Amino acid sequence: MHIQENVSLKQYNTFGIDVKAAFFASISTVQELIELLSNNKYPDPFIIGGGSNMLLTQDIKRLVIHLNIKGKEIVDASFSDTEVLLKVAGGENWHDFVLYCVGNNLGGVENLSLIPGNVGTSPIQNIGAYGVELKDIFYECEVLHRTTQETRIFSIEECAFGYRDSVFKNKLKNEYVITSVTFRLTKKDHKIMIDYGAIVDTLSRKHIENPTLKDVSDAVIEIRQSKLPDPKKIGNSGSFFKNPIISQKEFDALRAAHPIAPYYPIGSDQIKVPAGWLIEQAGFKGKRYGNAGVHDKQALVLVNYGNASGQEIWNLAIKIQSEVKEKYNITIEPEVNVL
Ligand code: EPU
Numbered sequence: 389m390h391i392q393e394n395v396s397l398k399q400y401n402t403f404g405i406d407v408k409a410a411f412f413a414s415i416s417t418v419q420e421l422i423e424l425l426s427n428n429k430y431p432d433p434f435i436i437g438g439g440s441n442m443l444l445t446q447d448i449k450r451l452v453i454h455l456n457i458k459g460k461e462i463v464d465a466s467f468s469d470t471e472v473l474l475k476v477a478g479g480e481n482w483h484d485f486v487l488y489c490v491g492n493n494l495g496g497v498e499n500l501s502l503i504p505g506n507v508g509t510s511p512i513q514n515i516g517a518y519g520v521e522l523k524d525i526f527y528e529c530e531v532l533h534r535t536t537q538e539t540r541i542f543s544i545e546e547c548a549f550g551y552r553d554s555v556f557k558n559k560l561k562n563e564y565v566i567t568s569v570t571f572r573l574t575k576k577d578h579k580i581m582i583d584y585g586a587i588v589d590t591l592s593r594k595h596i597e598n599p600t601l602k603d604v605s606d607a608v609i610e611i612r613q614s615k616l617p618d619p620k621k622i623g624n625s626g627s628f629f630k631n632p633i634i635s636q637k638e639f640d641a642l643r644a645a646h647p648i649a650p651y652y653p654i655g656s657d658q659i660k661v662p663a664g665w666l667i668e669q670a671g672f673k674g675k676r677y678g679n680a681g682v683h684d685k686q687a688l689v690l691v692n693y694g695n696a697s698g699q700e701i702w703n704l705a706i707k708i709q710s711e712v713k714e715k716y717n718i719t720i721e722p723e724v725n726v727l
Pocket of ligand 1: 516517518519616625626627628629630631650662663664665666668673685686687688723
């Protein structure tokens, strides 16, 4: 396998940040990954998948491994009367995988249409949108240990999924590379999830009463395209911040000062507040600072208008974070990995 030197990572991260990798290799088999991870000449390599959840603020002096392992296989066609298990390689593009499912009458992922990134990184932050999270269709994943090169399987329980969270972001951060994910998908009696307001509105505008998987996927694509910038046209990483989860007491204080603040109760004592609302109210929506900016249709998304450096985007993120803290006494945390 060919190891290149001094390679720009601009096309490998959806923010389109032009930092350099000292060494770079794209791999398409698990065997190649094992070879590189065990090669002492390149200690502590940096693994990149779809590059959709990272902000690169500096050159990477190590080896960057681009995970490009492809393949999809039904490993159990009769997992239950209504479900199959589909194993998908980590380097498959997420949206291509969703379209494959929709086209082959496999249900469960249609609400997650058009999410940027690859299948292999989807469990790390338990990607989610429009009422569905990865954990709802996850069966297990296969991983490779970065230093011992041992392979093992993680069950759904072992992944410890939470809102934009998993064991791979916490206790086991940077320990494993996810090489494939096995999904539990419906082959009949699909559970169509259209509780989310925007989906209901889109379907009713199209006079669709009994939506198919494709109808739901099309609706989600339409909604996302109307709100979220296409990373191929304007660099971005989807939601830059997570929606903060605060206590009832903190929420009471917020509501006393700002009676119209939107919210979603979680359990008995926790409330999720849309960070997009906080950022918009703090006056940032649609604002541009040099080459960095806040998207004009969704304030949760930071954008690269062309040649922004990672540091420029990060400076804007810090400014937003501190103004939101000052105005609402709520800390918003980045959803993306800042490197
Ligand atoms: N809002 C504003 N101004 C904005 C944006 C949002 O006031 O500029 C408020 C509105 O009250 C709106 C509410 O926030 O009703 C929720 O907005 P939206 O439905 O767009 O969802 P979100 O909470 O901002 C989350 C995910 C998105 C996902 C959508 C839809 C996070 C961090 N983000 O955004 O995920 O697509 O829900 O389910 O949870 C991503 O992770 O990259 C991503 C795009």
